[in-house]
Amino acid sequence: MERRILLIVLDGLGDRANPSLRYRTPLQVARTPNMDALASRGSCGLMDPIAPGVRAGSDTSHLAFLGYEPYEVYPGRGSFEALGMGMELKPGDVAFRCNFATVDENLVVKDRRAGRIKEGTAELARAVSGIEVDGIKFIVKEGVEHRAGLIMRGEGVSERVSDVDPHEEGVRVNKPRPLEPGAERAADALWEFLLRAHEILKEHPVNLEREERGLPPANFLLPRGPGRAPDLQPFGEKWDLKAAAIAGVPLIKGICRFLGMEVIEDPRFTGGVDTDMVAKFSTAVPLLERYDFVMVNIKATDIAGHDGNPEMKVKLIERADEAIGETLMDLSDVVLVITADHSTPCTVRDHSGDPVPIMIISEDVRRDECTAFDEISVARGTLRIRGTDLMPTLMNLSNRAEKFGA
Amino acid sequence: MERRILLIVLDGLGDRANPSLRYRTPLQVARTPNMDALASRGSCGLMDPIAPGVRAGSDTSHLAFLGYEPYEVYPGRGSFEALGMGMELKPGDVAFRCNFATVDENLVVKDRRAGRIKEGTAELARAVSGIEVDGIKFIVKEGVEHRAGLIMRGEGVSERVSDVDPHEEGVRVNKPRPLEPGAERAADALWEFLLRAHEILKEHPVNLEREERGLPPANFLLPRGPGRAPDLQPFGEKWDLKAAAIAGVPLIKGICRFLGMEVIEDPRFTGGVDTDMVAKFSTAVPLLERYDFVMVNIKATDIAGHDGNPEMKVKLIERADEAIGETLMDLSDVVLVITADHSTPCTVRDHSGDPVPIMIISEDVRRDECTAFDEISVARGTLRIRGTDLMPTLMNLSNRAEKFGA
Numbered sequence: 001m002e003r004r005i006l007l008i009v010l011d012g013l014g015d016r017a018n019p020s021l022r023y024r025t026p027l028q029v030a031r032t033p034n035m036d037a038l039a040s041r042g043s044c045g046l047m048d049p050i051a052p053g054v055r056a057g058s059d060t061s062h063l064a065f066l067g068y069e070p071y072e073v074y075p076g077r078g079s080f081e082a083l084g085m086g087m088e089l090k091p092g093d094v095a096f097r098c099n100f101a102t103v104d105e106n107l108v109v110k111d112r113r114a115g116r117i118k119e120g121t122a123e124l125a126r127a128v129s130g131i132e133v134d135g136i137k138f139i140v141k142e143g144v145e146h147r148a149g150l151i152m153r154g155e156g157v158s159e160r161v162s163d164v165d166p167h168e169e170g171v172r173v174n175k176p177r178p179l180e181p182g183a184e185r186a187a188d189a190l191w192e193f194l195l196r197a198h199e200i201l202k203e204h205p206v207n208l209e210r211e212e213r214g215l216p217p218a219n220f221l222l223p224r225g226p227g228r229a230p231d232l233q234p235f236g237e238k239w240d241l242k243a244a245a246i247a248g249v250p251l252i253k254g255i256c257r258f259l260g261m262e263v264i265e266d267p268r269f270t271g272g273v274d275t276d277m278v279a280k281f282s283t284a285v286p287l288l289e290r291y292d293f294v295m296v297n298i299k300a301t302d303i304a305g306h307d308g309n310p311e312m313k314v315k316l317i318e319r320a321d322e323a324i325g326e327t328l329m330d331l332s333d334v335v336l337v338i339t340a341d342h343s344t345p346c347t348v349r350d351h352s353g354d355p356v357p358i359m360i361i362s363e364d365v366r367r368d369e370c371t372a373f374d375e376i377s378v379a380r381g382t383l384r385i386r387g388t389d390l391m392p393t394l395m396n397l398s399n400r401a402e403k404f405g406a
Numbered sequence: 407m408e409r410r411i412l413l414i415v416l417d418g419l420g421d422r423a424n425p426s427l428r429y430r431t432p433l434q435v436a437r438t439p440n441m442d443a444l445a446s447r448g449s450c451g452l453m454d455p456i457a458p459g460v461r462a463g464s465d466t467s468h469l470a471f472l473g474y475e476p477y478e479v480y481p482g483r484g485s486f487e488a489l490g491m492g493m494e495l496k497p498g499d500v501a502f503r504c505n506f507a508t509v510d511e512n513l514v515v516k517d518r519r520a521g522r523i524k525e526g527t528a529e530l531a532r533a534v535s536g537i538e539v540d541g542i543k544f545i546v547k548e549g550v551e552h553r554a555g556l557i558m559r560g561e562g563v564s565e566r567v568s569d570v571d572p573h574e575e576g577v578r579v580n581k582p583r584p585l586e587p588g589a590e591r592a593a594d595a596l597w598e599f600l601l602r603a604h605e606i607l608k609e610h611p612v613n614l615e616r617e618e619r620g621l622p623p624a625n626f627l628l629p630r631g632p633g634r635a636p637d638l639q640p641f642g643e644k645w646d647l648k649a650a651a652i653a654g655v656p657l658i659k660g661i662c663r664f665l666g667m668e669v670i671e672d673p674r675f676t677g678g679v680d681t682d683m684v685a686k687f688s689t690a691v692p693l694l695e696r697y698d699f700v701m702v703n704i705k706a707t708d709i710a711g712h713d714g715n716p717e718m719k720v721k722l723i724e725r726a727d728e729a730i731g732e733t734l735m736d737l738s739d740v741v742l743v744i745t746a747d748h749s750t751p752c753t754v755r756d757h758s759g760d761p762v763p764i765m766i767i768s769e770d771v772r773r774d775e776c777t778a779f780d781e782i783s784v785a786r787g788t789l790r791i792r793g794t795d796l797m798p799t800l801m802n803l804s805n806r807a808e809k810f811g812a
Contacts, residue, residue, distance in 0.1 A: 016770040023447075023773050050810060052791045053798030057811020074811065084812055251812065347770040351809055353802030354772065355788070376774050379788040 003362060003398040004288045005241070006328070007295040007337045008281075010320055011058065012302025014343025014356040014375055018310045026304075026313035026346065027357065027374040034325035035338065035359075035373040042336075042361035044370035045383025047390065049342050053353040056387075058302075059083070061341040062255050064387030066235055066295075078159075078227025082149040083254025087141045090258075091231040094157045094186070096223035098140075098148040099165065100124065102216035103198070109169050113146040114218035120206035121148065124218055127204055128197040133189040140197075140221065150223050152190065157228075158183035161190060165222040173222065190223070197221055234260030235293075239391060240400070244287050246280050247297035248272065256295070273300045273316060277323035285327060288334060297341075305344025313346060335362040335398045337390075338373070358383055358390075362397050409768060409804040410694045411647070412734070413471075413701040413743045414687075416726055417464065417658075418708025420749025420762040420781055424716045432710075432719035432752065433763065433780040440731035441744065441765075441779040448742075448767035450776035451789025453796065455748050459759040462793070464708075465489070467747040468661050470793030472641055472701075484565075484633025488555040489660025493547045496664075497637040500563045500592070502629035504546075504554040505571065506530065508622035509604070515575050519552040520624035526612035527554065530624055533610055534603040539595040546603075546627065556629050558596065563634075564589035567596060571628040579628065596629070603627055640666030641699075645797060646806070650693050652686050653703035654678065662701070679706045679722060683729035691733060694740060703747075711750025719752055741768040741804045743796075744779070764789055764796075768803050 017023040048054070049061035050070060059080045060070040074080070082095035089095065100121055102111040121142035129140040136154040143149060160179040166172070173194075176187040198220050201207060207217035236243050237260070245256035246264050248271025253263050264283060268276035277298055284294045298320060304313035328336060339358035342351045357378045359370070368382040385393060395401040421431040454460070455467035456476060465486045466476040480486070488501035495501065506527055508517040527548035535546040542560040549555060566585040572578070579600075582593040604626050607613060613623035642649050643666070651662035652670050654677025659669045670689060674682035683704055690700045704726060710719035734742060745764035748757045763784045765776070774788040791799060801807040 017773050018770065023770075025772065046788060051798065052795035053800070053802040053807060055802060055807045055809040057809055060811030070810070080812060345770065348805060352805075353798065353807055375772055376788065379774055380786060384790050 001333065002400050003333050003335050004291070005293045005335045005337070005394050005398050006284060006288060006331065007293070007394070008324075008328070008339070009295065009297045010301045010317075010338065010340050011297055011299045012305045012342060012344030012351065013317070013340035014345070014354055015305065015313065016343070016345040016347050016352070016354060018346055021310050025375050026310050027317055028376060030314045030317035030321065032317060032321040032373060034321045034329060036371060037329070038324070038336070038338065038361050039359050039373040039378070040371045041367060042359045043366050043368050043383050044357070044359045044373065044378040044381030045385065046355040046375070046378060047339060047358045047383070047385050047387060048355045049387040051386060052355070055351050055353040056342040057351065058251055058341050059255060061387055062252060065341070065390040066259060067238060067388065067391035068232060069388060073230045073232060078225045079229035080251075080255070082151055083258060084251040085141050085143045085149040086250035086254065087139065087149050087151055088257060089151065089229045089254060090153065091229055092157070093229045094152045094159045094226050095229065096150040096226045098150045098224070099222045100146045100148055100218035101220045101222045102218065103173060103220040107173050107220070109166060109171060109173060109222070111216045112165070112169055112222065115216040117146050117210075117215075117218045120210075121146070121218065123206050124201060124204055127200050128221070131193055131196060133192045133196070134185060136186065136189040138193045146218070148221065150221060152186065156185045158186040159226040159228040161187045161226060163224045164190070164194065165224040167224075173220065194221055194223075229258065232259065236260055239293070239395065241292040242290070243293040243295070244291040245295045245297070246284055247299075248275050249297070249299050252297045261295070262291070271299045273303050273312070275300055277320055278326055281323055281327035285331065288331075301340070302344045305346055306349055308346045308349040310346040333363070335360060335365070335394055337394065358385075360393070360397060365397055407739070408806050409739050409741050410697070411699045411741045411743070411800050411804050412690060412694060412737065413699070413800075414730075414734070414745070415468075415701065415703045416707045416723075416744065416746050417703055417705045418711045418748060418750030418757065419723070419746035420751070420758075420760050421711065421719065422749070422751040422753050422758065422760060424752055427716050431781050432716050433723055434782060436720045436723035436727065438723065438727040438779060440727045440735060442777060443735070444730070444742070444744065444767050445765050445779040445784070446777045447773060448765050449772050449774050449789050450763070450765045450779065450784040450787030451791065452761040452781070452784060453745060453764045453789070453791050453793060454761045455793040457792060458761070461757050461759040462748040463757065464657055464747050465661060467793055468658060471747070471796040472665060473644060473794065473797035474638060475794060479636045479638060484631045485635035486657070486661070488557055489664060490657035491547050491549045491555040492656035492660065493545065493555050493557055494663060495557065495635050495660060496559065497635055498563070499635045500558045500565045500632050501635065502556040502632045504556045504630070505628045506552045506554060506624035507626045507628045508624065509579060509626040513579050513626070515572060515577060515579060515628070517622045518571070518575055518628065521622040523552050523616075523624045526616075527552070527624065529612050530607060530610055533606050534627070537599055537602060539598045539602070540591060542592065542595045544599045552624070554627065556627060558592065562591045564592035565632040565634040567593045567632060569630045570596070570600065571630040579626065600627055600629075635664070638665065642666055645699070645801065647698040648696070649699040649701070650697040651701045651703070652690055653705075654681050655703070655705050658703045667701070668697070677705045679709050679718070681706055683726055684732055687729055687733035691737065694737075707746070708750045711752055712755055714752045714755040716752040739769070741766060741771070741800055743800065764791075766799070766803060771803055
């Protein structure tokens with residue numbers, strides 16, 4: 001019988017031996033009776049999100065364990081950065097990173113960061129987003145401080161255009177040139193858009209007010225580093241699964257939307273340490289009546305790792321365990337997976353290349369010797385896979401995989 | 407914080423169940439309190455030097471765990487054999503295996519091995535080494551008995567020349583022919599060199615004395631099996647590590663030099679069972695102040711395996727453990743690795759394709775459940791990698807790896 005699949009990603013869960021925890025990991029130290037009970041009923045092990053030792057980003061790891069070879073699809077990195085800003089990306093889109101900058105009447109760059117402008121960029125982005133030139137649509141969204149994302153969408157867009165950003169001050173912005181035949185239209189449209197946006201930005205109330213206060217106006221968008229969003233087969237089509245996702249952070253929501261998954265929104269899903277884990281899980285469970293595959297990403301554990309705070313990480317893991325205990329202990333006809341997208345050791349304060357613990361619970365999954373869910377105990381288990389092996393493993397255990405051979 | 411890396415290779419350490427050891431391995435039987443203590447503080451596991459079941463050479467395995475894909479770089483096998491003879495090899499060099507042979511005045515081969523000549527080949531090699539023809543330099547070094555190595559170095563060398571060795575006696579030596587356009591110059595220069603060397607060899611005192619004693623003179627070099635040294639990125643550049651190596655055997659020293667590592671020489675590093683292990687380790691430790699990466703190869707364990715002598719292997723392992731106890735127990739800010747390049751089971755008397763035990767000790771490395779270092783106990787650990795995964799794993803644990811993604 002085919003089963004549904006529920007994939008819980010405790011972001012950055014994996015860790016290393018922490019001196020302040022007597023050389024144990026936060027997951028070893030945390031009291032996790034519910035995850036341990038699940039481990040006793042399932043198959044456990046370790047997963048290298050990309051390959052042994054490779055430090056995965058959240059984007060590359062999610063791509064890998066959703067079944068896409070990251071080294072093949074990730075060269076369009078600029079486009080994934082747009083996802084991180086919460087922009088919606090479609091296959092074929094070309095995305096740039098931008099600065100809001102200050103130029104004079106001759107388009108000479110006076111300040112590449114417009115005085116590191118902090119406020120008003122959302123209004124400025126809205127004022128110029130959506131402009132169409134020659135059938136190409138330009139979408140702008142503000143990022144942190146002076147940063148912004150720019151997407152070109154439509155027939156004839158190209159990432160093979162030269163940088164507009166001169167990367168120094170006191171010189172004129174560069175008119176974009178086509179870097180290959182066929183990119184002329186994109187280069188011309190980009191330039192036309194930037195000039196039109198400049199006309200709008202320089203008269204915008206946010207900038208008029210800045211000038212009154214003696215601050216450099218954010219009157220020009222300086223794009224650089226274009227990347228084309230890869231034309232990936234949608235997740236649902238690739239695996240023949242109706243799929244939904246629950247996540248708080250823009251990057252993960254963006255990746256899921258880009259892969260054609262339904263992203264369920266709720267103000268309680270904050271992507272912070274205050275996220276309502278029970279709400280996330282208890283939203284996910286009934287979704288399994290309408291979707292074959294539901295993924296839930298909990299960002300909080302990663303944040304504690306980045307903060308280098310093992311005590312906080314222990315507490316957040318215990319909160320996750322309680323939320324799991326309330327919601328996920330008695331699912332039937334479901335393949336439940338609990339794992340991480342990468343390790344974020346508190347000793348490193350960033351992602352590391354250490355493998356992540358994983359457990360898979362299902363009616364007839366092999367029940368191995370693991371009775372606790374942590375990086376060390378699971379090594380006794382039966383799973384030892386890479387990220388790109390996860391979807392085939394889940395397709396098998398949910399009795400959905402096609403046979404290869406007779 | 408970035409750490410330094412110390413890689414200890416106990417050559418041929420891995421073994422199989424030995425009937426004379428009541429079906430345990432020498433490493434299981436040996437008393438190794440120091441390695442066991444280190445195992446308790448680190449991550450342990452098994453490493454397939456190339457891939458499961460593949461019988462690695464010392465050259466292919468060292469290449470693999472230093473981060474080079476052996477199936478891509480090893481086609482220049484002849485060149486690695488020159489390294490094994492202690493010749494210095496440079497990228498682009500073409501190396502041949504040779505026999506010292508006996509020819510008559512018409513260059514007809516009378517004895518392909520010059521009566522299996524045992525003495526005097528060093529003098530003969532010296533007499534013809536360094537000759538230059540048409541800007542190509544020919545370097546000769548004696549091997550065991552009638553064997554020798556020949557390196558062609560310089561602009562225009564080619565491995566695409568036909569064999570000079572006729573592989574039978576009673577026929578004339580073959581004048582080398584170019585096997586592709588562009589190889590003419592190499593073929594001509596090689597022939598010219600061989601004729602000049604013949605003139606020198608036939609008058610050499612070693613051969614005149616042999617003829618007086620009725621022995622066949624070693625008056626011709628018969629090259630065969632040319633291979634071009636691959637143009638590999640130097641190890642230090644590839645991993646951004648300042649690297650040194652300590653080894654006794656010519657092959658390992660040659661590979662390390664070829665990869666641009668600094669090879670530290672000392673008459674106590676013999677490459678035999680008499681090697682001074684304490685001297686090797688205690689030379690390595692202070693090197694870590696000047697180098698980011700230090701590798702030490704201990705050949706003795708492999709020799710016992712080739713000899714099929716499990717008792718000797720047990721003793722040599724115990725000697726290694728004592729030396730480790732004296733020198734390597736309290737390194738700080740170092741990622742310490744103890745492993746082997748391949749298994750050399752006493753039951754096989756040669757390299758086998760069985761995986762090797764590995765342990766990695768570092769301040770925050772995961773401390774897994776292993777408390778003993780042997781082929782069986784480490785299977786409970788957290789590591790299960792291939793040789794080519796080792797450098798990424800060490801780059802990660804030394805906090806030197808770049809992140810792939812966001």
